[in-house]
Amino acid sequence: MNQGVLLCKLDDLPDNSSRGFLPDAQGQDTVFIVRRGSKLYGYSDVCPHYGDTALPWKKDVYLDAGGDYIVCAAHGALFTPDTGECVKGPCRGDFLTPLKITVTAEQDVVLLCESRGKEQ
Amino acid sequence: MNIIGPDLLIFGVDDVEACKQFALDYGLTQASEHRFVALDGTGIDIYSKDDSCLPAPLETGSSIRKTIYGVADTATVDAIYDELSKDREVKRLDDGSIEAVDDMGFVLGFQVTMRKPLDMPAEKINAPGAPAQRPANETGVSKDFTPEPRTLSHVVYFVPDYKKAEAFYAERLGFITTDRFSHVGPFMRPAGTTDHHTLFFLNTPPHMKGIEHFTFHMSGPTTVVQAGNRMVEKGYQSFWGPGRHIFGSNWFWYFKSPFGCNMEFDADMDLHDDNWDAREALPGADNSQVFLLQYREKWAPMGPPPPKG
Structure with a gap:
């Protein structure tokens, strides 16, 4: 059985919201979740542009204003929430x-925990 | 060409209210519905990306829609009009400014500068052997702090061909290259300022073309760090810094922003005149900064061990 890390209760994630978890020593979250209806999409909070910087400009703000895309605020890269693919940006x-x-x-x-990959 | 520097950056953004709040928290003052300014009146305009009053976006959709340069006088505006009219359309706008598109596709404006002269001291330091900048009983810092960006400092663009971009600004607008990163791009200053750079290019694939960051000058290193510290305390997230660059010697702290690019605080930039020979260095971490620090929540060593519980 997998070892896991409790992040929150499902009710803590309203539909079409995003939230970061597991802050590092500088207080910046290292993982985040986007909720779409009953589905949760979790990603490492690392933009593939430089591979070393987190996405949001403010805690928990991972989505654009319309809630359609995950945004990296450094240079405006957009990612589809369900696949994590960058569709615009560096x-x-x-x-x-x-x-x-x-x-x-x-x-x-x-x-x-087995899924944390680069976070380990 | 007596171009002084950037007067105004016009943005078309995804989340107008978030950007306006960010600008206020950064320390700019709201001057009108769309405009947020530094102490000298230079600043940024914030519009929705769909606002029909904006120039068309770059094909990449970058949030920067226009960069307006302040120049010394109407004669300079006219000279730029004549120069750029040789090979492209130049519009005269109702406010007396002119508008054209550079060789990369960025929309530029030129106007008699709207910046007000500033008359205020830099951050003062004392050092043994040097005359005191702060006399007896004048304290250096306070926890009471309001960030006061002084003037729009510089803008950085991702461009697909830095040589072509550099040639346009040098040959058509009289910008001077002060230093360069090999195969990446030049730092440039217009002829009307001694600031190390008001413009820098980063060579990137065409799909990245757009604004990389912009920044305002602060009064000194302490106010860069205090302003950045305040941003972190407000929940904003650092991108790079605080630290001190080598080319330009400016202190920096970059923050991610809702503008679709980074926004920096900078201070204490080198000044150069025509007696300067541009340096060149390989890009990379070691040549980008003399040191790089990172935020930590306030902490202090204080006296004995804590009481045992």
Whole structure:
């Protein structure tokens, strides 16, 4: 069975919202989740442009104003929330690093540690 | 060409209210519905990307829609009009400014500068052996702090052909290259300022063309760091800094922003005149800064160990 990290309760993630978790020593989150209806999409908070910088200009603000795309605020790159593909911006054609997220019977949102990849 | 420097950057953005709040928190003053200014009146205009009053966007959709340069006088505006009219359309606008498109596709404006002369001291420091800049009983810092960006400093563009871009600004507008990163691009200053650069290019694939960052000059290193610290405390996220560049010697702290580009605080930039020979260095971390620091929440060592619980 996977070891997981409890991130929040499902109710803490309103539909069409985004939220960051697991801050580093500088206080910047290292992973984030976008909720679309019943689906949760989790990614490492690292833009593929430089591979070393986080996406949002402000905590938890990962989506554009219309809620259609994930945005990297450094240079305005746009990513599709469901696939993580960059469709506009410096890293066009590259992908955010996806994470495995599960929701338990208790409605806990859990990051499965085996999926953290580069975060380890 | 007596071009002094950038007067105004006009943006078409995705989230107008977020950008306006960001501009206020950065320390700019709202002068009108769309305009946010520094102490000398230079600044930025914030519009929705769909606003029909804006010039057309670059094909990449970059948020920068126009860069307006301030020049010394109407004779300079006319001289630029004559020069650029040789090979492109130049519009005369109702406000007396002119508008044209550079060789990369960026929309430019030129106007008699709207900047007001500033008369205020730089951040003062004391050092042994040097005359005191702060006399006895004048303290250097306070926790009470309001960021006061002084003037629009520089803008940086991603361009697909830095040689072509450099040639346009040098040959058509009289900009001077002060330093350069090999195979990346030049730092340039217009003839009407001694600032190390008001313009820098980063050579990138065509799909990246657009604004990389913009910044305002602060009064000194301390106010760069205090202003940045305040941004972090307000929940904004650092991109790079604080640190000090080598080319230009300016202190920097870059923040990601809702403008679709980074926004920087800078201070204490080198000044150059025509007796300067441009340097060249390879790009990369080691040549980009003399040091790079990172934010940490306030902390202090203080006395004995904490009481045992």
